[in-house]
Structure formats: structure tokens, C-alpha cells
Amino acid sequence: MNHHRFLNSPLLIVLFLVLALPIRSAAQDQPVAFTGAEIIPVTGDPVSDGVLIIRNGKITDIGPASSVNIPRNAETIDVTGQVIMPGLVDSHSHIGEGDGGDRSSALHPDVRIMDTINPTSDSFKRALSGGVTTVNIMPGSGHLMSGQTVYVKTKSANTIEDMLVYSDEENNIYGGLKMANGTNSIRSGGGAFPGTRARSAALVRNLYIQALEYRAKVEAADGNEDEMPPRDLDMETLLEVLDGKRIVHNHTHRHDDILTSIRLADEFGYRMVLHHVSEGGEVANEIAESGYPASIIVLDSPGGKHEAVNIDYEVGRELEEAGADFAYHTDDPITDSRLFLRSGGFGIRAGMSRQKALEALTIANARMMDLDHRVGSLEKGKDADFIILNGDPFSVYTQVQQTWIDGQKEWDRSNPDDKKYGVGGEDVFSGSNNHVHDLSGGN
């Protein structure tokens, strides 16, 4: 309680005003120039002796040393021999200790995971240490719709509001809608949950049909508040989906479940990202033809659940060959955010092009969240979110040295208080990492 009172004390606020403000504004107004590094902008060719200039949280210039003018008042940071690339963007993660819908229903479009995130969760530090700067935090896959996802930056903050990244500020959208099909959301014993795949699809179609009817009533009201149907959070969310403002993130593994996801999205015309897509290689052409992007996962080995026995390193290459848009995600804690770069390495192992592997960790994910205008590549005008590496991004021996978000250094491996989150150890993590997925398997 004492602790709480201290947080609210005027003394603390004064301290913040005195200490925090001047430092922060100075760091933001003064341009910072990073020189000497190999820069991988992802959307352009790598530059061997590059210069990156940031100011007020944005990238103001980027290019070869020979063509970039460093402002006279800039602070220059020499990072010769290092590699700079965009902060990694993860389109599917469970960091932040959030939760989603409960057992009362299989469909919870009203539920927002943003209401449950712990902004000070050490899992954000873990993600920072792996170079992850923007994340789509998802509720679990145990429901057909487990709730609204949230797009956040992993920067240190005390409130979720300070972490949000808006994909559509005008319509107040900063997340998607999690959907799932296949076995995770199927439960025996009836009740609110489906017992079969066909029932799963029927429940989803029924709800979207209700949403269409709700929309018809809204349109009929034509702005007249007295004519409007009663407010309904489920329906309001699904309208955002049907209007293309909120993207559906659809967990799906088996080849026929992937096609069912496509069939439903086509029927109702919503925007969708396919997630996991374990058997995507078997329907790569159908995915490419559908135009829906795929956010995939790569694991050390196949198996662990029936739907994932055919997952292999090749899925990404097969999607690339078919011309489908794809990205990697961590599904943290399924794969560890500290090792997200490894996913691209595994893609290359199975024949993916290096360029696609880079995109799959950055800009391709940003596109799947409508955030590519702000993050996912190093371009003039974009957010100053980038990482500094001590070598090739796809080598096991390379470590993230620094992670910057909105022009602020959020993680620095040379600082022991930061580094500990990159390696673990005594009392570093608080056991908040076994969330959403049951990793123990009963043992």
C-alpha cells in the first residue's frame, strides 16, 4: 500500500517533470546519426557503409555515407562493423500475460486482450532482447473467436495505451480479430463449443450472418439515432471486420482447414491472415491464388499435436515458390522471441531466398497488420525502430546488440541489467511465460 501511495504522490510527479522531460526532449530534438554499419533496409538493397539518421522518433535519412548529409547538430554514433536492420515485427505472439474469451461461448468478438495486458511483463524485455519491436498479441486458439488482438510496441511503458500502434487512427483500430479452426476450438461434450469441424464453420457463418443483418439495420437508420439497433459489442466488432477495418487473424493448420478459412473469408468478404499454416505447402497454390497472406511458424521438429505432424522447414519456401505473401511469427512461447531471427535462418536452410527471409521477419508482418506505413523497413519518414547486430542476421553466432523503438534505445546488450533478459538466469524471469498454451502436456 505504501508503494501505491508513493506512486500517486505529487513528489513523484515533480521528480518526473524535472528529470524525465528535459532528457527525453533533448534526445528527440537532436538528430542522431549512426555511421559505419552495413544497413539492411529490407525494402531496398543493403548498403555496406551506410548512414542512418533519426530525429523525433522518425527516420529522417538513410543511405550510403557518400550521399547522406549528417546535420551539424547531430550526435554521431559510430557502429562500424555492425549491421543495422529494421526492428523485427511479429504478427503472432502471446507475450504480455494477456487472456481472451472464457468458457461461456466459443465466439467472443467483444473481448479485447488489450484490457488484460501487463505492460511491465518481463516477456516484453525478452522480446526486446531478440530484436522484436512490434507485436500482434493474440488471445489463444481455444475458441472460434477468442477476442480482439492488440498491436503494440515492446517499449517500456506503464500503460497499454502508451504501447499501442494504431493501424487506423481515424477508426480507433489497433488490433485484429483472432479466429481459429481445426482441433483447438473443438471440445467434446457439446454446450457452447463445436464438436466437429462442420459445426465450427456453421457457428462462424451464423454469427457473420447476424452481423450482416445488424449492418442492414444500421444502414437503414441512416444516421438517425432513434432508429439505430441497440449497441452490441460483438456486432460492432464484426462490422469493423466486415468493413475491412479490422483484420481477421485465423489460426489454421491442416490443409483442408486452411481452405475452409479461405472459403469463409471469401463468403463474407473480410480481410484475413492465415496463421501457422502447417500444411500450407500442400495447398500453396490455392493460398497464393486466394490472395490471403500467411503468417507461418517454423519449429525444430514436427509433431507435438496431431495437426502439426507435417510442419517442416519447407513451408516458407513452398509458399515463396507459389507466389504467396508470407511472414514468420514466434507464437511465443511456442518459439522464443529471443530467437526470432532463427526462423528466417531455418527458411534459408530449406531453400527460401535471403530477401524473402528478411521480409518475413519485418515488412511482410507489418503488411499483415496494416502497419507497413510505419514499421517493418528502414525508410525516410518511418518510425525509428531498428536493431543493431554484430554480424549476419541469420548466423547463430550473431547477437542483437541494441534495440531502438521510436528513436529511443530500449535495450542494450552491453548493459548487464538489459543483457540478463537476453540470456536468462537467477531471478530474471518470473514464470510468466507459460501462458495461453499448455506446455506441460500433462507431465
Place this chain on the structure above:
Amino acid sequence: MKLLKHFSTSKIFKDSTMISLTTRLIVSFAFLLCSALPALAQQIAIKGETVYTSAGDPITNGVVLISDGTIERVGPESSVRIPSGYEVHEAAVVTPGFIDAHSVVGLAGIFNVDSDQDQLELSSALQPELRAIDAYNAREELVKVLRDRGVTAVHTGHGPGAVISGQTMIVKTAGTTIGESLVDSTTALAMTIGSGVRSNFDSPGTRAKAVAMLRQQLISAQEYMEGGDDQSRDLGKEALVKLLNGEIYALITAHKSYDIMTALRLQEEFGFRLLLDGAAEAYLVMDEIKEAGVPVIIHPTMMRLYGDGEHASFETAGKLADAGITVLFQSGYEGYVPKTRVVHFEAAIAVANGMDYNQAMNALTIDAARVLGIDDQTGSLESGKQADVVLFNGDPFEYTTTADRVIINGQVVSNGE
């Protein structure tokens, strides 16, 4: 295969003598079949730009000659002539087959459904009589997964989660039956000390009770050992006697520093040979582990951070090795996706976080063989040893490198992932 089927369905299994005779016949036929089929590649020469032998410094431009399943000669290209008639394979990097020092593959299957999970029996928390050989599926897909990536031998069997969950064994990752794969039928008794046991059983419900139950078992086994021939046989006690005699190890999974100390305390009391398994907080009790002279089969470096293992560190393997403690790598037990890890991926992260490269390579090969008692057969590229060899297209620790050929007992058993 048809031959085997015919025998097994015929009606000549009348009595035990016939069975054993027939079994021997089948084994002979199987042996004939096996040795006849790959006659094409009885003699193999491998040329490697770098050859890690685990028996001395790596050789640049080295040659490994294999004849009749055994390593014939190893040396630099300049001094080892490749005789005519040898099938020649080339690779960027050649290593001894990797040894996974602790896994559950073959008992735990890829589907992760009740019918393919045999690593933990829940009817009792103490079951030393459970043999790994009676539950191993040599055709399990996960075994093939490991083989294709370069793992040629696995110490596998009963998993963590019980006070004594059962026995472990060592197999090669080739062969389609336990008979063809087996290297050592009884290697260790798998035990767990920590909070993971209580969720599986009504009792023990606490750490102290679990240790009391374990000590009581070992004391009963001591009495059984001293009892006369008129005692009725007790399979569990027979296994514990092997432990007390030093014939097999206690493989104790313990993550918290105080659970590791409990394992060392029990070892001191009963004098058994101990393998510390997991040991997430080993960095807190390094002096004690070193003094006890106990090898550590460290948790998978990339282990997920929860439960007793939440304070695991990428740096532990390197720290233990630097302290002079023998460290081995394992794929461990996974309850969910993915169902198995790959032991050299785990070693790679240890190297990226401070472990010496050659030491990690030895940990995956000769050190594992020595601790598991199979170094007379495998674990290094030396003449006279079984030819378990992997040909990589680059540094085996890099994500982007694949195993292009895997050779077990002189036979090419995999052409890669």
C-alpha cells in the same frame, strides 16, 4: 519383410524352445537381409574439408575410410590414399554421429496422443521395473527426424515426472526393431526431484515426501540385495540393485538448486552413480557439483522458462564447462509443439553464448559416449570404431547448414532432411 511375417504368423510357436529357436532363425534371416542389401556401399571413403574426429585436432582436407561398418582409417588427404572400389562422398564438414544424451523419442511419439505417449506411467510414482526396451517404437517418425539431422545415437526411455519413472536405454537411430537399434538395454533409472511430480500423482504431494519414498525404496533394495535366494523375485528391486551395484546410473532430473543438492545428498547416502539432468540452476551450486564429480546433462539450452526451470540460462553450459564439469547436451522432454528438440541446435546456442566450440563438439560426441559407456564403440572417428559419421554442407551449428549424408554402422541411412 515377407519372410518375417510368414514366420510370425505360422503355428510353430508351440513352446518356448521353439520360440527361441525360431527367434534365432528370424534374427539370422534378418541379419542376412540387412547385410546383403547395402552391399553396394560396404566400403566408403569420405573426403571432408574439415573433419572433426573428437580424438584430436580437426583435420583440414581429411579422409575417413569405412569398411564393413567400421572405421578403417582417418587422416589428412596427403597421407590416406583412397583405395579403388570405395564409394566416395564429399562434404564441407565431417563429424562423428551426434549423441543425444537424454531424450524420450521412441517412447514419446509425434502425435502426442495417449496411444503414442509411453514415457510416463501414472499408476504409481515409483516404477523402477519398467523397461525402455518394452516400449520403444524404432519406426517412430521422431527417430527419423533426429537421424536426418545428424543424431546417430540416443539415450532414451522413461521421462521425467515420477519419483522413479522407469529405465532408460541407448539406441542407434537406425534399424526398424529394438533388436536392430539397441546399444545398451539398461542405462539408468529415470528419477525426478522437484515440483513437477506432484501434479501427476496423489502422493507424493510434496518434495519431502517424494524423497522419503525414494529413500525407503533404496533401503528396501539394500535389504533385498542382502536377502537370500529364497526371496521371491521383485523386478523393481532387481533394477534398484543394479543401481546400488553401480551397473546403471541414477538419471535425476532436478532444476532448482536445492533439488540438485538433494540429488547429491542421496548419492552420498547410497553411493550410486549419478547423472544430473536438466539442472537449470546448476550455476548456483557449481562447486558442489564439481566436488561430487557428477556429469551434467544440461537442459536444452533453449528450454522454455517456466516451472522449476524458469531461471534457466543460455550461458549455463559454457559456465559449467569452464568450471571443469562434464557437460552433455540433450533434446529433453517436450510436452507440446515441437515434440522433440535437436541436440546440436541446443549446443549451437550454448556456443553462441560463450561455450568453447570444440568443447561443445566433444560434448555431442566423445564425452557423451564416455559418460554413457559406449566410447569403445562410437563417439569419435578412430579406426576400429563403428562408422557413425555425418556429412554436413557447412558448420553443423549454423541454422542454414544441413546434414547431407548420415552414416550409421557404415551404412548410409539418410540423405538429409
